[in-house]
Amino acid sequence: MIAFISKRIFSAVLVLFMVGTITFFISHSFPGDPVSLWVGDHPTEEQLELANEKFGFNKPVHQQYFSFLKNISKFDLGVSLRTRQSVSGELKNRFFATFELVFLSMFISLVFGISLGFFVAPRVNTRLDYIVRGIGYLGLAFPIFWLGMIFQLIFFGLFKWLPLHGRHSGLSSYNNDFVINEGLFLVTSFFSGEWFVFLDGLEHILLPSLTLSLGVFGLVFRTARSSMIDAMSEPFFKTFLAYGFEPSEIIWQSAYKNTLVPISTVSGLSFGFMLGGTFLVETIFDWPGLGHFSVLSVLTNDFPAIMGVTLLYALVYIIINVIIDILYIYFDPRLRGQVDG
Amino acid sequence: MALVERVGKITIKIDKIIFYAFLLLSIKSCTDNVRTDNSFIIATYDDVKDWDPATAFSLEVMPMSNIYEPLLWYDASVSPGRFVPGLATRYKKSFDGLTWDFFLREGVTFHDGEPFDSKVVKFVIERNKTMNGGASYIWSSVEQVLTKDPYRVTIKLSSPVPLDKIVSSQYGAWMYSPAIANLPFDSLQHGYGAGTGPYQFKNWIKNKHIILEKYDEYWGGWNRDDHFNSIIIKTVSESSTRLQMIENGLVDYALLIPVQLLDRLKKNPNVGISYIPSWVNHFYLLNTKKFPTSNLWVRRSIAASMDRKTISDYIYRGAGVESKGLIPHNIPLFISPDSLISFDLIKAKKYLQKSQIKPDSESINISYVSTSEEYRLTSYLLMDNLRKVGLGLNLNPGLWTMNWDKARKLESSPNIISMAWWPTLPSPSDWFFGLYRTEENPLFNLSHYSNSKIDSLIELAWENESLSPEISKNIYKDIQDILIRDCVVIPVVDINVQSVYNNSIVGLKNNPAYSTLFIYNLGRKQ
Numbered sequence: 001m002i003a004f005i006s007k008r009i010f011s012a013v014l015v016l017f018m019v020g021t022i023t024f025f026i027s028h029s030f031p032g033d034p035v036s037l038w039v040g041d042h043p044t045e046e047q048l049e050l051a052n053e054k055f056g057f058n059k060p061v062h063q064q065y066f067s068f069l070k071n072i073s074k075f076d077l078g079v080s081l082r083t084r085q086s087v088s089g090e091l092k093n094r095f096f097a098t099f100e101l102v103f104l105s106m107f108i109s110l111v112f113g114i115s116l117g118f119f120v121a122p123r124v125n126t127r128l129d130y131i132v133r134g135i136g137y138l139g140l141a142f143p144i145f146w147l148g149m150i151f152q153l154i155f156f157g158l159f160k161w162l163p164l165h166g167r168h169s170g171l172s173s174y175n176n177d178f179v180i181n182e183g184l185f186l187v188t189s190f191f192s193g194e195w196f197v198f199l200d201g202l203e204h205i206l207l208p209s210l211t212l213s214l215g216v217f218g219l220v221f222r223t224a225r226s227s228m229i230d231a232m233s234e235p236f237f238k239t240f241l242a243y244g245f246e247p248s249e250i251i252w253q254s255a256y257k258n259t260l261v262p263i264s265t266v267s268g269l270s271f272g273f274m275l276g277g278t279f280l281v282e283t284i285f286d287w288p289g290l291g292h293f294s295v296l297s298v299l300t301n302d303f304p305a306i307m308g309v310t311l312l313y314a315l316v317y318i319i320i321n322v323i324i325d326i327l328y329i330y331f332d333p334r335l336r337g338q339v340d341g
Numbered sequence: 342m343a344l345v346e347r348v349g350k351i352t353i354k355i356d357k358i359i360f361y362a363f364l365l366l367s368i369k370s371c372t373d374n375v376r377t378d379n380s381f382i383i384a385t386y387d388d389v390k391d392w393d394p395a396t397a398f399s400l401e402v403m404p405m406s407n408i409y410e411p412l413l414w415y416d417a418s419v420s421p422g423r424f425v426p427g428l429a430t431r432y433k434k435s436f437d438g439l440t441w442d443f444f445l446r447e448g449v450t451f452h453d454g455e456p457f458d459s460k461v462v463k464f465v466i467e468r469n470k471t472m473n474g475g476a477s478y479i480w481s482s483v484e485q486v487l488t489k490d491p492y493r494v495t496i497k498l499s500s501p502v503p504l505d506k507i508v509s510s511q512y513g514a515w516m517y518s519p520a521i522a523n524l525p526f527d528s529l530q531h532g533y534g535a536g537t538g539p540y541q542f543k544n545w546i547k548n549k550h551i552i553l554e555k556y557d558e559y560w561g562g563w564n565r566d567d568h569f570n571s572i573i574i575k576t577v578s579e580s581s582t583r584l585q586m587i588e589n590g591l592v593d594y595a596l597l598i599p600v601q602l603l604d605r606l607k608k609n610p611n612v613g614i615s616y617i618p619s620w621v622n623h624f625y626l627l628n629t630k631k632f633p634t635s636n637l638w639v640r641r642s643i644a645a646s647m648d649r650k651t652i653s654d655y656i657y658r659g660a661g662v663e664s665k666g667l668i669p670h671n672i673p674l675f676i677s678p679d680s681l682i683s684f685d686l687i688k689a690k691k692y693l694q695k696s697q698i699k700p701d702s703e704s705i706n707i708s709y710v711s712t713s714e715e716y717r718l719t720s721y722l723l724m725d726n727l728r729k730v731g732l733g734l735n736l737n738p739g740l741w742t743m744n745w746d747k748a749r750k751l752e753s754s755p756n757i758i759s760m761a762w763w764p765t766l767p768s769p770s771d772w773f774f775g776l777y778r779t780e781e782n783p784l785f786n787l788s789h790y791s792n793s794k795i796d797s798l799i800e801l802a803w804e805n806e807s808l809s810p811e812i813s814k815n816i817y818k819d820i821q822d823i824l825i826r827d828c829v830v831i832p833v834v835d836i837n838v839q840s841v842y843n844n845s846i847v848g849l850k851n852n853p854a855y856s857t858l859f860i861y862n863l864g865r866k867q
Contacts, residue, residue: 031743034742041398044478045780045784048784093547164586209599284582285582286576
């Protein structure tokens with residue numbers, strides 16, 4: 001097992017290196033003077049030269065690449081040309097906002113997708129099956145930005161049930177002198193017993209997480225449903241039925257194990273889908289996370305920031321996939337035997 | 342196994358949970374969105390990035406104009422514009438325009454308690470010059486700052502430039518506390534402000550909001566009942582979200598709502614929309630060094646194909662009026678040039694014949710900012726008109742930074758490039774210095790134009806602005822006439838800035854010299 005994990009970590013480092021190199025050369029091949037972001041709208045020639053000197057953009061690309069590698073080995077991602085803040089600081093501040101959003105969205109997708117998939121599997125082609133399948137298809141078919149805007153119009157514009165945008169009201173920090181922790185906002189407010197702040201955060205996260213989770217819900221639901229239908233055609237299921245067990249009992253006590261591997265695969269892939277979805281959802285809901293930051297960085301060709309977010313997204317995606325690989329071994333005894341052997 | 346069973350039960354109860362959640366939200370919605378604060382809330386599209394008043398050169402003007410004050414303000418809301426006392430109550434200049442005395446307001450303190458006096462003015466000017474960032478170049482003619490008296494400062498210049506316009510600039514002329522020199526660099530990174538203005542910096546949450554709070558010791562006093570206690574500037578990058586915020590009364594002012602979404606707001610009795618004249622204009626620079634626009638008659642043919650009226654009426658609608666000259670018509674020292682090349686496709690064809698370029702044999706390219714719908718539609722209209730004339734037009738949309746970088750190098754430069762310009766100072770000189778002065782390595786002279794006569798006229802006009810403004814005015818007209826004759830630029834529209842506000846706000850006044858709102862002057866109808 002240790003050898004397996006070490007191998008995965010080694011390949012992860014290799015992938016990160018390749019992602020970093022490819023992104024570096026692509027972002028440096030874009031036309032445009034990146035320092036124009038730094039110096040403002042009407043700079044002088046001298047200001048441009050000074051800025052180019054400061055960031056080393058006047059050096060040959062290969063020298064810039066070696067500086068980049070040197071800095072990255074010291075975990076220094078440089079300074080964002082657009083925000084003038086350190087890229088690692090920006091990523092640190094925003095990572096937790098995206099983490100909470102993706103985690104909650106994933107949680108909603110998995111809980112509802114798996115449980116409804118299992119629930120309708122013995123009720124194939126019933127009205128309930130059609131309804132849930134319909135919702136799943138709609139979640140997959142609707143463009144995420146459109147869905148987000150429709151949710152805003154309904155839940156904020158029409159009913160005024162949920163807030164329009166942002167991670168929290170923010171004004172609570174102003175009126176009550178409560179210092180808002182921008183990290184794991186929901187978690188810290190929950191454990192510190194700041195219920196007003198926690199509920200405020202919960203209200204704010206509901207619409208973006210619902211938007212983000214609907215597409216993945218469709219995928220997870222369909223996978224859970226179809227793999228459970230497959231499991232139900234297996235001889236062991238029929239044997240349990242012959243012994244007089246109810247289908248739901250068999251599903252929740254035994255058959256679910258047969259679906260864990262395909263569901264894990266879909267979950268890992270969906271995680272990537274969700275990370276991509278944050279680009280749109282965070283922009284629509286002004287969620288101060290990595291997706292929003294990435295969009296603005298790409299639009300302005302802020303390449304220290306582009307490098308930083310690409311590496312971080314790649315790292316997270318790799319970690320998730322390593323976890324999924326480990327879960328395969330845990331779920332499937334046949335694989336466990338191969339790894340240990 | 343017990344856990345799995347519980348999951349099953351949770352699913353069954355889910356409908357009840359959803360029901361209670363919505364019930365709770367319905368009750369809560371009755372109490373939401375009722376504004377009980379006394380804050381003025383603005384929804385803007387991007388965050389500030391530089392908290393140093395010496396170098397800030399962009400959207401920072403919104404918070405900074407409420408935190409800081411300059412020595413003089415320029416009031417362009419009246420015609421003709423006038424200087425209004427800021428931290429200087431009066432000023433005088435020597436006969437030769439090289440020595441300026443400013444008499445400072447007494448009893449003024451910065452938000453950090455430091456007193457304001459002549460030493461502060463000296464500190465600010467010298468520090469700004471040393472910083473060499475943002476609009477620090479405005480102080481380049483300052484040779485010496487003398488502080489013999491605490492409330493009188495004497496500034497000696499190397500050339501007779503209009504110092505009253507420089508000290509009233511919206512960038513780089515704010516007076517700030519000398520305590521900034523002792524601050525660690527980090528403090529500026531996390532938001533900072535210590536000026537003498539009516540509002541003081543309270544906090545900044547990056548990409549979320551800036552909060553400014555009333556400064557009780559403000560020298561101007563708080564005499565009205567309806568002053569706002571605080572200002573909240575929210576960063577909301579998505580325009581449809583800003584639209585919903587103003588629509589639902591969550592904010593008092595929203596910036597940059599797309600024109601196509603405004604129709605929805607027009608029906609809302611709580612929201613006011615107006616277009617106010619600005620000092621921004623949109624125009625197209627023609628490359629004078631690159632074939633075929635290196636040919637004057639080709640340039641004239643393009644200029645005669647630009648249908649300014651249709652563009653202002655149907656593309657910009659209320660957001661722009663047809664240009665009358667190369668600079669906005671409402672800027673000080675503007676006189677209309679003799680004539681602009683008018684839209685006439687028959688003339689355009691004749692010009693092309695004179696160029697000796699066969700119709701339909703050549704094509705030119707235009708580079709425009711891809712995020713602007715107005716530039717895109719204008720380029721399409723021009724393409725259509727040029728096709729009738731016999732010139733092909735290739736469209737090259739792109740981000741401004743990319744377009745600019747390509748346009749600066751002759752080999753990659755386009756024949757036509759879209760431009761927007763606004764001044765740092767209340768003077769036309771900004772356009773001419775920036776866009777048409779000879780440059781070895783073009784910075785903004787993207788038409789690659791070089792004319793020694795224009796170079797000397799620009800200097801002359803600038804130096805006469807304070808001593809003989811009438812002479813200056815006529816020189817600016819002459820410069821425009823030469824540039825039109827040489828067909829270096831096609832002016833299109835003078836921009837009207839959109840103002841979308843809550844109708845309960847009173848006191849909104851337009852001063853094109855500053856791209857901001859002065860919240861001290863505003864109030865809310867009771």
